[in-house]
Amino acid sequence: MDTHRGLGTLRISPINLNIKKLDKFVQLLGPAYLRVGGSEADKVHYLDKPDNEPDSLVLTRQQWDDLHSFVRRNQLRLVFTCKYGLFNRREQGRWQGQEVLALLEYSKQKNYRIDVFELGNELNAYWAFHGLMSQPRADNLARDYDRFTELIKSLFPDARISGPGSAFWPKLGETVRPISNITPRFLANLKTPIDIVDWHYYPFQSDRSPVRTRRARIKHLLEPKSFEYFRRYSKRLNSLRKRYQPQAELWAGETGSAQCGGQPGLSDRWVSSFWWADQLGMGARYGQKVMVRQSLLGGDYGMIARLTLKPRPDYWVSWLWGQLMGQSVYAIDSNDPYLRCYLHSAKSSEDKMMLLINLRSHPTELELPEGLRGRLSSGYVLTAKKLTSRRVRLNDKKLRFQGGKVNLQQFPEKRFTGILAPHSISFWYCEAAQSGAALK
Numbered sequence: 001m002d003t004h005r006g007l008g009t010l011r012i013s014p015i016n017l018n019i020k021k022l023d024k025f026v027q028l029l030g031p032a033y034l035r036v037g038g039s040e041a042d043k044v045h046y047l048d049k050p051d052n053e054p055d056s057l058v059l060t061r062q063q064w065d066d067l068h069s070f071v072r073r074n075q076l077r078l079v080f081t082c083k084y085g086l087f088n089r090r091e092q093g094r095w096q097g098q099e100v101l102a103l104l105e106y107s108k109q110k111n112y113r114i115d116v117f118e119l120g121n122e123l124n125a126y127w128a129f130h131g132l133m134s135q136p137r138a139d140n141l142a143r144d145y146d147r148f149t150e151l152i153k154s155l156f157p158d159a160r161i162s163g164p165g166s167a168f169w170p171k172l173g174e175t176v177r178p179i180s181n182i183t184p185r186f187l188a189n190l191k192t193p194i195d196i197v198d199w200h201y202y203p204f205q206s207d208r209s210p211v212r213t214r215r216a217r218i219k220h221l222l223e224p225k226s227f228e229y230f231r232r233y234s235k236r237l238n239s240l241r242k243r244y245q246p247q248a249e250l251w252a253g254e255t256g257s258a259q260c261g262g263q264p265g266l267s268d269r270w271v272s273s274f275w276w277a278d279q280l281g282m283g284a285r286y287g288q289k290v291m292v293r294q295s296l297l298g299g300d301y302g303m304i305a306r307l308t309l310k311p312r313p314d315y316w317v318s319w320l321w322g323q324l325m326g327q328s329v330y331a332i333d334s335n336d337p338y339l340r341c342y343l344h345s346a347k348s349s350e351d352k353m354m355l356l357i358n359l360r361s362h363p364t365e366l367e368l369p370e371g372l373r374g375r376l377s378s379g380y381v382l383t384a385k386k387l388t389s390r391r392v393r394l395n396d397k398k399l400r401f402q403g404g405k406v407n408l409q410q411f412p413e414k415r416f417t418g419i420l421a422p423h424s425i426s427f428w429y430c431e432a433a434q435s436g437a438a439l440k
Contacts, residue, residue, distance in 0.1 A: 014063055015297065017070040021309050024404055026074045026296070028319055033115070034071060035292045037081030037165075037254070039129065041121045044083060046103040061106070068112045077115040079162070079253075079292065082148070084120025086134050095119075095144040097151055104155045116160045118253070119148045122167040122200055124180040128210055138185035149192045160195035165253050167200045170229045171213045173236075183237070187244035197241040198253030198292075201230060203275050206267070206300070208260040216263035218387060221271050222359050222423075224337035227278045234286035249289040255279065256294035257314075262301030270384035270392055270423075272301075273313045274357055277425045280321050281342030281355050284329045293318065313384070313392045316399050317425060320380060323408055324353050324427045339364060339420070343430065351377075352430040358420040366418050372430070378413035379428035383421050 026032070044057040047064075071078050082100045107114065120136075127135040136144070141164060149161050164186045166174055174181040187197065203226055204216035220226050234250075241250050257267040257275060266272055276293075283291050293314075297304040303315040326345030330352065334341045340357035347353070354376065358364050368376070384392045392399055395411045402410065416428055 015306070017066050019309070021404070022297075022304070023070075023074055024401075025304055025309070025311060025315070026076070028406070029315075029322055030075055032076055033079050033290060033292060034076040034296070035079035035081070035254070036067065037079070037118070037121050038294070039121060041081040042084050042086060042130075046083070046099050047106060059103075064103070064106070065110070068107075068110070071113075078113065079116040079118070080114050081118050081121050081165075084123060084136075084144070086126075086130050094140075095147065097148065100148075101151060104152070108155050114156060114159055116162050116196065117148075117152045117156070118162040118165055118198065119145060120165070122165060122254075124164070124166040124174055124182045127179055132179075135179055136182075138182035139189045141182065142186050142189035142191075145186075145190060145194070146192045149194070162196035162198045162251065162253060163194050165198050165200055168233050169205075169211060169213050170203055170226070172211075173233065175211070184240055184244075187240055190245070193247055194245055195248055196251050196253075196289075197237065197245055197248045198251040199233070199237055200254040201233060201252060202256055202259040202294075203227065203230065203279070204258040204263065206258040206260045206263040209258070211259075216258035216266050218266065218271055221257075221266065221275060222387075224340075224359065227275060227282070227340070230279055230282055231286060234283065234288060238287045250287050251290040251292065252279075252283055252288045253290075253292050254294050255291060256299075256301040258301060261299040264300050265388065267299075267301040268305070268312045268390065269387065270313045270389045271387040273317050273382070273392075273425060274359060274423075276314050277317050277321075277355065277357050278340050280317075280325075281340070281357075284325075284344065285331070285342060311399075312390065313382075316382065316392055316394070319406075320382065320394075320427060321355075323347060324380070325355070326353065339366070346429060349429070353379075354428045354430045356420060356424075356426045356428065358422060358424045358426075360422060362422050364420045364422070366420055368418075375431045376416040376428045377431055378415050379426060380408070380411065381414055381421055381424055381426040383424050387423060 040057060044059050046059050047061055049056055049058045123136050123141060145163055152159055164183055166183045169175055204214050204220060205212040206216055214220055238250050241248055256262060257272045280291060295302045297306045303312055305312060324347050326347045328345035330343040332341055332343040338359040342355040344353050381395055382392050395414050397411055
C-alpha cells in the first residue's frame with residue numbers, strides 16, 4: 001500500500017493469492033511462516049462491515065478463505081495479528097475481543113490452522129501513529145494478553161502466543177520512557193506465560209516515517225555501524241526473555257530495510273541486500289529462532305514486486321540462505337567491520353557453510369587464521385553491476401527462472417580464490433571448519 005507518515009492513505013485492491021507464479025516463488029522459500037499483520041491489523045473489521053462505518057476496512061470471508069487456501073497449498077505456517085483496536089481505555093475499558101472471537105469461531109468451523117497468534121501491531125508505537133490516548137500501558141497490556149491467551153487457547157489449544165511485538169528504532173530502542181518502553185514490564189506482569197517473545201526492527205527509516213533516527217541512504221546502507229544495533233537489541237531482548245519468560249523463543253517478528261513501506265529506489269535494489277544478509281546471520285548468532293521479513297510483496301521493501309511479480313535482490317538472498325545454511329550456528333568473528341562473516345552447518349552436506357559480506361567497493365583479500373586456511377573450497381557469489389541495480393547475478397550468471405523453476409545446478413560453483421568481489425554477498429563451503437576462529 002502507498003503510505004504517508006507511516007499509515008496507509010491510498011487504498012488498493014487486495015492481493016490476488018490465486019496465482020501459480022506466486023505459489024512457485026513462495027515454495028522456493030519454504031519451509032516458512034507467513035505473517036498477516038501490520039498497521040492495518042488494528043483497524044480492520046472481521047467478516048462483516050459495521051453499519052456505522054461504511055468505508056471501513058474489512059477482512060471478508062472470501063479473503064480469509066483464499067488466504068488459508070494459499071497457506072495450505074504452499075505448506076506455510078500462519079502467524080496472525082489479531083485486532084487490538086484503537087480504543088481509549090479510560091472511556092471504553094479493557095480490550096474485549098468480540099470481533100476476534102467471531103473470526104476464531106468461523107476458522108474453527110472451517111477447520112483452519114493458525115500456528116501463531118499475536119495481539120495488536122507495535123503497541124508501544126501507538127503514540128506515534130494513533131495518538132497518545134491510544135497508547136496502552138505495559139501492565140494493562142499484560143492483563144489484556146492474559147485474556148487474549150485464554151480466548152485463543154479455548155478454540156486453538158495447540159496454537160502459540162507471541163508478544164508484545166514492540167517496535168525498536170535505531171539509536172532509540174523502544175524510544176520514549178515510560179510511555180513506549182513497555183517490553184520489560186509487559187513480560188514481567190504476564191500471569192499466563194507466552195510462547196514467543198517477539199519484536200520489530202527496521203535498521204533505517206524511509207522518508208515517509210514520522211520518526212527518523214537513520215534515514216535510508218546509500219552511505220547508511222553500507223555503514224557497518226548501521227548493522228550493530230540489531231546485535232545490541234537482540235542481546236537485551238534475549239536477556240529479558242530469559243529473566244521473565246524463559247520458556248519462550250525469541251523471534252524478530254517483523255523486519256525490513258526501512259520503516260513505513262521502504263525507501264523508493266533503494267529498498268528494492270541491490271544496495272538493500274547487505275543489511276538483510278547480515279541480519280539473517282546475526283539473528284541466528286544471537287538467538288532469533290525466526291526472522292519474519294516485511295514483506296513478501298507490497299511496498300518498496302517487498303521481496304517480490306507486487307505489480308510485475310518479479311523477484312527483487314532480497315528475494316535471492318533469502319532463497320540462497322534457505323538453500324545453503326543449516327540449523328547449527330558457530331561462533332566466528334571478523335576483525336574488519338566492512339567484512340561480515342557467519343558460519344553455519346551446511347544444509348545438505350557434512351561441511352559447514354560460511355557467509356561472507358564485503359561492504360567495500362573494491363576486491364578484498366581474505367586473510368584466514370591458521371585453523372581455517374585451505375578449508376574454504378567452493379561456493380556461490382551474488383553481485384550486481386551497480387548498487388542501485390534491480391537485478392543480481394549468481395556466479396556471474398543472471399538469476400532467472402527457466403520453465404518456471406530455478407535451482408543451484410544452473411549455476412556452477414566457483415572455486416574460492418581468497419579474493420572477495422567488491423560489494424558482494426557470498427556463501428562458501430567450509431571443510432571441517434573450526435568454530436571460534438577470527439577472520440581478519
